[in-house]
Amino acid sequence: MEVMSHSSSFLLPADEASAKRYALIVLNQNLPRFTPLLWEHAKLRLCADGGANRIYDELPLFFPREDALLIRNRYKPDVIKGDMDSIRPDVLHFYLSLGTKVIDESHDQDTTDLDKCILFIRDSPLNQESSKLQILATGALGGRFDHEAGNLNVLYRYPDTKITLLSDDCLIQLLPKIHRHEIHIQPSLLGPHCGLIPIGAPSAKTTTTGLQWDLTDTEMRFGGLVSTSNLVKGEKITVESDSDLLWTISIKKQDPNKTLRSG
Numbered sequence: 001m002e003v004m005s006h007s008s009s010f011l012l013p014a015d016e017a018s019a020k021r022y023a024l025i026v027l028n029q030n031l032p033r034f035t036p037l038l039w040e041h042a043k044l045r046l047c048a049d050g051g052a053n054r055i056y057d058e059l060p061l062f063f064p065r066e067d068a069l070l071i072r073n074r075y076k077p078d079v080i081k082g083d084m085d086s087i088r089p090d091v092l093h094f095y096l097s098l099g100t101k102v103i104d105e106s107h108d109q110d111t112t113d114l115d116k117c118i119l120f121i122r123d124s125p126l127n128q129e130s131s132k133l134q135i136l137a138t139g140a141l142g143g144r145f146d147h148e149a150g151n152l153n154v155l156y157r158y159p160d161t162k163i164t165l166l167s168d169d170c171l172i173q174l175l176p177k178i179h180r181h182e183i184h185i186q187p188s189l190l191g192p193h194c195g196l197i198p199i200g201a202p203s204a205k206t207t208t209t210g211l212q213w214d215l216t217d218t219e220m221r222f223g224g225l226v227s228t229s230n231l232v233k234g235e236k237i238t239v240e241s242d243s244d245l246l247w248t249i250s251i252k253k254q255d256p257n258k259t260l261r262s263g
């Protein structure tokens with residue numbers, strides 16, 4: 001079985017993260033404190049509908065000494081896509097005037113704005129078979145539970161795309177059962193709290209290494225055991241399961257000018 005490797009180098013400062021190839025999707029929630037860092041190194045920058053309001057309103061707040069208009073001009077989304085029921089008209093016109101591509105899919109009321117953005121990235125010429133883009137989505141957690149569930153659902157809809165859901169507090173990734181997983185942790189950035197959650201289907205057998213409470217051919221299911229409030233012990237975790245699992249780990253709150261600084 002092929003090993004799938006996971007790292008969170010996208011949270012490292014520019015000079016330390018060598019291989020950064022990701023697209024960023026900004027959702028309609030408070031921007032995490034490390035948004036400027038993620039934005040600066042993204043290959044593609046998308047706003048899901050009302051996510052554009054967040055970039056417009058909140059990004060200038062990260063740079064209180066700079067002129068808000070200059071910041072808005074500098075942090076221009078490549079694409080705004082969604083059903084366009086949340087973006088404000090002034091924000092839409094501002095980014096249209098800067099040349100942002102706007103894709104109105106108001107006819108589709110069966111998929112979420114996050115879904116629509118993921119399809120754009122998957123079809124982009126920047127997403128090459130030989131070098132696929134990872135996808136980071138900010139503001140995916142904390143807020144309305146129906147939105148959170150919809151956001152988790154996209155991990156299951158596109159299991160062959162590496163998608164990371166982010167909030168200020170934690171990240172979530174899907175660990176597909178067809179791989180063994182090696183998760184590399186930068187202890188200065190992530191942990192120690194973590195979880196392994198069999199949200200889509202029960203798991204009869206999951207085996208891990210590197211956790212405080214490791215599993216050994218252990219059953220996990222809702223209504224029985226799910227691994228919450230676990231702790232990472234070192235810098236490498238391995239996971240093997242007969243079911244797709246959600247992996248979540250806490251993001252450390254430290255001085256954003258030190259490790260999570262924006263370049």
Ligand SMILES: Nc1ncnc2c1ncn2[C@@H]1O[C@H](COP(=O)(O)OP(=O)(O)OP(=O)(O)O)[C@@H](O)[C@H]1O
Pocket residue numbers: 026027028029048049050051082083085086087112113114115139140141142143144145147148150151
């Ligand atoms: N409170 C929230 N919690 C988590 N994710 C959110 C939240 N609000 C928005 N999102 C994410 O941001 C995307 C864009 O948000 P937006 O508010 O534009 O969606 P929407 O389709 O207008 O929502 P709705 O019409 O259900 O209020 C959503 O598709 C969702 O992925």
Ligand SMILES: Cc1ncc(C[n+]2csc(CCO)c2C)c(N)n1
Pocket residue numbers: 083108109110111112113
């Ligand atoms: C069974 C079912 N439940 C809810 C919706 C509504 N819905 C789901 S995604 C979406 C777009 C949000 O931007 C909307 C309105 C539906 N179509 N089908």
